[in-house]
Amino acid sequence: MTRFNQTAIFAAATLLILGAGAANAGPQHNCDNYASFAVSDAYAAKNKGCGFKGGRWSTNFKKHHAWCSTQSVTMAMLTTEDRARKKSLNSCNATGGKPTAAQCNKYAQAAIQQQNTNLVKKCGYTGNAWQLKFAAHKNWCMGATKKAMAAEQISRYAQLSKCVAGKP
Secondary structure: OOHHHHHHHHHHHHHHHHHOOOOEOHHHOOHHHHHHHHHHHHHHHHHHOOOOOOHHHOOOHHHHHHHHHOOOOEHHHHHHHHHHHHHHHHHHHHHOOOOOHHHHHHHHHHHHHHHHHHHHOOOOOOOOOOOOOHHHHHHHHHOOOHHHHHHHHHHHHHHHHHHHOOOO
16 A cells, blocks of 8 residues: 555544534544645645646645635545645646656657657657747647646657667
């Protein structure tokens, strides 16, 4: 079992135990735990470059705690928020998150170098992946996942390797 899964199970169990029999969150729930897990998830998403926005992804402990402590917040609402964060974070883990602008700059530079090799070696590859426009490569990258970005680079590299070896 991964550390992330252990944390998720602990968070869910803590929320269920603390909220057993209570309809409203407010002071009867352990908002310290809720806020700690929320902030932990927000930092994990930020570190992975997931690009999530909104209050759910705030790294401000006091904001999560204040929301949890509100009388109108129910245990069901806390559970829903926690599950939504975990689901989004799991999705981001699967795709590797969004690349940063700096990563996309490097991606675009590498793509142009690969296209130059394509032209010099007369491999004949064409299409959007094979162009000399830095902005086009960067824009594509900024809308892609890290996983897709890496796959595109590997695909071009594999094609060039075949061409250079004389096996188009």
